[in-house]
Amino acid sequence: MAAYGQNAASITSLQPEISKILQSNIDKYNPSNIHIMEDYVEAQAREGHYDLEANLLLLKLYQLNPGGSYSAARASYVAKVLLMGLMQLPRNDFQICKALTEPELTRVLRIQDVMRLETSLETCQFDFFWNDLDRCRDTVAGVEGFDTAIRNYICSVIGMTNQTIKERQLIGYLGPGLPYEKFKRLVEEKGWRIQGDKTDRSIFIKDQTMTIKPRKITEAIDFADVATILSAAAQ
Structure with a gap:
C-alpha cells in the first residue's frame, strides 16, 4: 500500500487511486481521502500536471471537514490549487476554486498573495504583477511552469488588444x-x-x-405583415 502524506508520490503512482475515488459515489467524500488528495496536488504542482476535478474535490473535503487549528497547514495545498487554477487563464478555473475555498483560509498570507496576483492579472496590471510576484516568490515555489503559463496568458491578452x-x-x-x-x-x-x-x-x-469581417444583414418580411401595414396606413 502506498505511503501517503510524504509528498513524494508521482502522478503515475497516484492516478489509479485518484480515479477510483473520483468515480465513487459512496466513498468520494470520505475524509480519509484528504491525505492522498493533498499528495496529488503536490505531485501536480511538481510535475506540471493539472486535474481540476480532483482539486475541487480536495477543496470540498476541506469544506466538509473544517480544519480548525490545521487550517494553516492546509493553506499550502489550497495556494497550489489556486495557483494552478490561475495558470489556466483565461478559463475561469481560478474563480471556481476560489468559490470553494474556506473563508478562514483567505486570511492566511500566502492565500492573500495568490488573490492579489490574480487581481493584477484580471485588471491587466502586468508590471505590478511581476513586481508583486518578486515579493512573494516563496508562495509560488514548487509550482512547475507558473511563469511560462502566465506569460502565455499575457501574450493572449496583448494579441487580442x-x-x-x-x-x-x-x-x-x-x-x-x-x-x-x-x-x-x-x-x-x-x-x-x-x-x-x-x-x-x-x-x-x-x-x-x-x-x-463585414456582416450582411438580411431582413425577411412576410407578405401578411406588409398587407397589415398597408391596410393600417390606408385607414
Missing part, C-alpha cells in the same frame, strides 16, 4: 526576469515580428482590421 506594441513595454509586461533571447523566441513562437532599429524597436502583432 494590440496591433503593435513597443518592445520595451512588452518586455515589462512579460517580466524583467525573462532573458532577451527567450523573449525573442517567444515573440517568434507567437508569430509576431520585431521591427525598427535598436533604439526604437516595436513588435508588430497583427493588423486588427484584418480580423473584422
Whole structure:
C-alpha cells in the first residue's frame, strides 16, 4: 500500500487511486481521502500536471471537514490549487476554486498573495504583477511552469488588444526576469515580428482590421405583415 502524506508520490503512482475515488459515489467524500488528495496536488504542482476535478474535490473535503487549528497547514495545498487554477487563464478555473475555498483560509498570507496576483492579472496590471510576484516568490515555489503559463496568458491578452506594441513595454509586461533571447523566441513562437532599429524597436502583432469581417444583414418580411401595414396606413 502506498505511503501517503510524504509528498513524494508521482502522478503515475497516484492516478489509479485518484480515479477510483473520483468515480465513487459512496466513498468520494470520505475524509480519509484528504491525505492522498493533498499528495496529488503536490505531485501536480511538481510535475506540471493539472486535474481540476480532483482539486475541487480536495477543496470540498476541506469544506466538509473544517480544519480548525490545521487550517494553516492546509493553506499550502489550497495556494497550489489556486495557483494552478490561475495558470489556466483565461478559463475561469481560478474563480471556481476560489468559490470553494474556506473563508478562514483567505486570511492566511500566502492565500492573500495568490488573490492579489490574480487581481493584477484580471485588471491587466502586468508590471505590478511581476513586481508583486518578486515579493512573494516563496508562495509560488514548487509550482512547475507558473511563469511560462502566465506569460502565455499575457501574450493572449496583448494579441487580442494590440496591433503593435513597443518592445520595451512588452518586455515589462512579460517580466524583467525573462532573458532577451527567450523573449525573442517567444515573440517568434507567437508569430509576431520585431521591427525598427535598436533604439526604437516595436513588435508588430497583427493588423486588427484584418480580423473584422463585414456582416450582411438580411431582413425577411412576410407578405401578411406588409398587407397589415398597408391596410393600417390606408385607414
